[in-house]
Amino acid sequence: MKTFGSKTQFMLALSTGLISSMFFLGVVNAAQDGKGPIKPIKVDAKKAELGKRLFFDPRLSGDAAISCATCDQPSKGFSDGLPLSKAYPGSKGFRNTPTLINTATRKNWFLDGRIGTNLNDVTREMITEDYIMNMDMRLMQERLKQDPVYVKMFKDAGYGEPSNGSVRKAIPEYLKTLTSRNSPFDKGTMTPAAKRGYELFKGKAQCATCHSGANFTNDKAYNLGVPENPEIWSDPLRHMTYVAFGTFMGIKNIMNIRRDVGADIINPKADGSNVGKFVTPTLRELKFTAPYMHNGMFKSLFEVVAFYNQGGGEDKNKNPDLKPLKLTFGEQQNLVDFLEALTGDPLTTEKFVWKEKIPTNYTAIENWRDVKN
Numbered sequence: 001m002k003t004f005g006s007k008t009q010f011m012l013a014l015s016t017g018l019i020s021s022m023f024f025l026g027v028v029n030a031a032q033d034g035k036g037p038i039k040p041i042k043v044d045a046k047k048a049e050l051g052k053r054l055f056f057d058p059r060l061s062g063d064a065a066i067s068c069a070t071c072d073q074p075s076k077g078f079s080d081g082l083p084l085s086k087a088y089p090g091s092k093g094f095r096n097t098p099t100l101i102n103t104a105t106r107k108n109w110f111l112d113g114r115i116g117t118n119l120n121d122v123t124r125e126m127i128t129e130d131y132i133m134n135m136d137m138r139l140m141q142e143r144l145k146q147d148p149v150y151v152k153m154f155k156d157a158g159y160g161e162p163s164n165g166s167v168r169k170a171i172p173e174y175l176k177t178l179t180s181r182n183s184p185f186d187k188g189t190m191t192p193a194a195k196r197g198y199e200l201f202k203g204k205a206q207c208a209t210c211h212s213g214a215n216f217t218n219d220k221a222y223n224l225g226v227p228e229n230p231e232i233w234s235d236p237l238r239h240m241t242y243v244a245f246g247t248f249m250g251i252k253n254i255m256n257i258r259r260d261v262g263a264d265i266i267n268p269k270a271d272g273s274n275v276g277k278f279v280t281p282t283l284r285e286l287k288f289t290a291p292y293m294h295n296g297m298f299k300s301l302f303e304v305v306a307f308y309n310q311g312g313g314e315d316k317n318k319n320p321d322l323k324p325l326k327l328t329f330g331e332q333q334n335l336v337d338f339l340e341a342l343t344g345d346p347l348t349t350e351k352f353v354w355k356e357k358i359p360t361n362y363t364a365i366e367n368w369r370d371v372k373n
């Protein structure tokens, strides 16, 4: 039985009681802990519409073979379902494609966190990097000027003539439209099993230390001891891409190492203690984005949870907080149920996807030197 020492304490207790009954009445959704829903971002509709067409247009890659959507596919939560991503024809990627949903609410980008400025820079990197879309921005600008649909869309969006600068603004404007909606977590409709999973997530399993906030990430990098994906070293096209990337990034001993150094490129330490750290990913929309981790080494969420349950992997730089969790099979399943409850509606409608055909089948222009644009 509680006793109240003073009138103030009594009033305090009374108001706490009132506030908690407001939770029950649904005035505030207590289950969300202030972690959602992700607020839709205000966008300029015409700029976002232009960004959408650009995102789905293969002419933004050097040889017009791939578009942003080749790897960031709407039906797969804007990832690609592969352990390691594709890349520009003639090369192959060495990392898993992360989701783009809610990317406009992040503070840094890429699994190694190498861009922490803005989505304009991210867009430039993806379009121009030779192993990604391999596009020369000057050529891209000229290509866009030859498409009357773009000439009109750029003008209507207030950008004037198509230019590489406005492409780098329009695509991020489109990315702002990709926010999570209607997950059971946000709607307060989690099953009892998922609710038990959420309690474990915050408590015994200590997932929320790194997976915090509305995006379920603190945007920081850690080493969990995720095993290397051997395909990066056995497939010459993937290895070549990693070597080219690593040479450019100044990774030491790049010809001989057989591991992905991750976020070490941001802050290399002489003792190598930053090697193998990766930026904590969001946990939203996971149902669409298997396989998991920076190199796609886990096929299912149960595999991921089982990995944490055994205290992570083996690595001399492994985060010391990762210890065996001693979760029962049922508790691990509850965690999976909770993780699945963070997935919302697929963003596959016309609002998010450019559905009209984009012309790529050009015929050669005879006497092109004499033809004016």
Ligand code: HEC
Residues within 6 Å of the ligand: 201, 205, 206, 207, 208, 209, 210, 211, 220, 221, 222, 223, 224, 226, 278, 279, 280, 281, 282, 283, 286, 289, 291, 292, 293, 294, 295, 301, 304, 305, 308, 309, 319, 321, 335, 339
């Ligand atoms: C020490 C920080 C930390 C803790 C604690 C932690 N995580 Fe993670 N989590 C990460 C990092 C970092 C990654 C990415 C690692 C990589 O790719 O090598 C990750 C990846 C994941 C992924 C894969 C996501 C994807 O898109 O590939 C899931 C799912 C996940 N964590 C769930 C959990 C759960 C459940 C717990 C608690 C049992 C947990 N995490 C505890 C940091 C953490």
